[in-house]
Amino acid sequence: MWNKIHLKLSFTIFSLFIGILILLSIVLNLIFTNFLSSKVHDEANELAAHLSTMLEEQGNSAEQMADFTGVQMYILSSQGRFIESKTSDASIYPNYIWDNRKLLEGKKVEREFTFNNELYLLHGIPVTTNPTVKGIYVISSLENMKDSIQTIRNLLFITGFGALLLALGCIFFLSKRLSNPLLKIESATRQIAKGELNLEIPVETKDEIGSLSQAINDLAKELKQYRDNRSEFFANVSHELKTPITYMEGYADILAKDLVENDEEKKKYLQIISEEARRLNVIINDLFELSKMEEGKIDLKLMSVEPTSIIQRSIDKVQLKAQEKDLTIRSKLSPVPHIFVDSNRLEQIILNLLDNAIRYTAEGYIQVSLTSELEGVVISICDTGPGISTEELPNIFERFYRVEKSRSRAYGGTGLGLSIVQSLVLQQGGTIHVESKIGEGTRFKVMFPSITSSSLKSHSFKI
Known part of the structure; x- marks a missing residue:
């Protein structure tokens, strides 16, 4: 029971309130009493x-005045004795209350004392003009003052008790109100842990709790997207692995049983087995590359590179594949400064982007450009493919993500290429951006900082 957060919160605030109320009561009591x-x-x-x-x-007249005001007056003679009076008898009070010596010395006397369970106040006033009288004592009751103080204390107690009950109700209500969102968040996280990722916590406030609720909603969406992409990725990889293995197994079985009619047919089957083996090797290499990137074990040999030759070599490698689809690769490579990258990884980036452009472009052309801008050297690859929707554009660099899911198998690939490209670009200090319009095509823009001869030494030293 006491493990509930609203009870702990209520108890803490209530204890603090009681402490403040007690201190306030003590202070008010002292103020009114004094x-x-x-x-x-x-x-x-x-x-x-x-x-x-x-x-x-x-x-x-003094005695009459004393009777009228309800006080008792006792007159002290010059010999230090009380002068008897019809209205007062000093002998009824204990001797310790009097201080005749002090009064005879011309000093005032003031003290409180208790007699017969009642509180009294004694005042001694010296008399200097009368040779037979040295002073008078005036005794007045303080019971009215005690009653007034007690009344004030009762009012303070009643007021404090009422405030306490009101505060208890308010604190409990506020604690429940503050803890309810946390309980909803707890329930939601438990459902997320069980794999129920379609839930959404209502964001009712704009404070830290509202921010936490929104963060958990975002987490659930990201986990759901990751799970969906992973499931699709496994389905695609399974298909991509199964297809070449099936071909290899089938044609190898034909060759093993010597079911071919001539050498030309045998050569054809061996060629298919070789192509499928290479295809299988590409898939495995992509998976291995991704695994190394996730573990941070990728090796980079950074050096000063002139990117023009690397881009041209990459274009030459994919030219045949583009021609098979009747695509034209156009290039505009301007002279640019050197960049500090791994030449093999740069070629891998360009090949992946070119291969991606060729795969998704049915007709038209692919434009490759190299320019120098203020921020650095820019490599741009544009295609005339179907384009990417605005909703899917922010996700294309995510691992396992596939655009055009309904036709993903027709286009081929594993959904890892762009994720690998982005990781390689970022690890070499570059940036990558994408722009796309449905029906017009897609443009990838990769930028690396350009280096001068003076900064080259600095980069080399750091590596």
């Missing part, structure tokens, strides 16, 4: 001084 006590003392002191003046000037 205020009332000071006020009563000042009034009693003022009354005692007034009675002292009346005693000096009018004699018996």
Whole structure:
């Protein structure tokens, strides 16, 4: 029960509130107590001084005034004895409350004392103008002050208790409101862990909890996309692996059983087996390349490279494949500065992009250009293929992703080529961007920083 977050949160806030309330009650109690006590003392002191003046000037009028105000007045003679009065008897009070010596010395006396379970205030005022009287004591009850303080304390207690109950309800409500999104997030993450990736947490706020909810929604979408792409990837790879193996197995079986009619047919079957073996080798190499990139074990031999010859050599290698589809490869290679790359990996990047363009272009041409811009050397490869939709464009560099899923097997490939290209470009300090329009074609733009003779030494030193 106590493991629930809303209870922990409620208990923490409630404990803090109680602590603040107790401190506030203590402070308020001290303020009101000191205020009332000071006020009563000042009034009693003022009354005692007034009675002292009346005693000096009018004699018996002081006693009448004392009776009227409800206080007891005791007169101290010059010999240090109390002058008997009809209205007061000093002997009823304990001796320790009096301080006759101090009063005879002309000093004031002020103290509180308890008698018969009641609180009293004693004031002693010296008298200097009367030779027979040295001072008077005035005793007033503090019970009214005690009652007032107790009333204030009761009000503070009732108010504090009411505030406590109100705070408890508010804190519990707010804790539940704050913890409910976390409970929804917990439930969602458990469903994600079970493979239920179609859920979506409602984002009700724009605070950290709302941001966390959105992040989990994004995670679920990415996991779903990854799972779907992986499933499709395995299906495609299985098909791509199965097809050449089936051909190789079938024609090898024919050759093993000597079912061929002549040497020409035998040569044809051997040629098919060789082509399928090469196709199988390409698929395996792509998978192996991807595995090395994921583990960070790819080796790069960076050096100063003039890219024109590498691009031209790559074009020559794919020229035959383009001619088989009646495609023209156009090139415009301008003189550019050297770039600091691995020449073999650069050729692999260009071959992959050219092969991708040829695969998806049914008719038209492929344009290859090399230019120098302010940011660096730009290699651009454009095709006149079907193009890529805006929705799919951000995903084409993801591993296992295939554009035109319904026709993916017809186009061939494993969906790894562009992912490998992007990884190779980034690891060599370059950037790659893609632009595409449906029905017009696609353009890949690869850029590497150009180097000067002075920066070349710096790059070589770092490597």
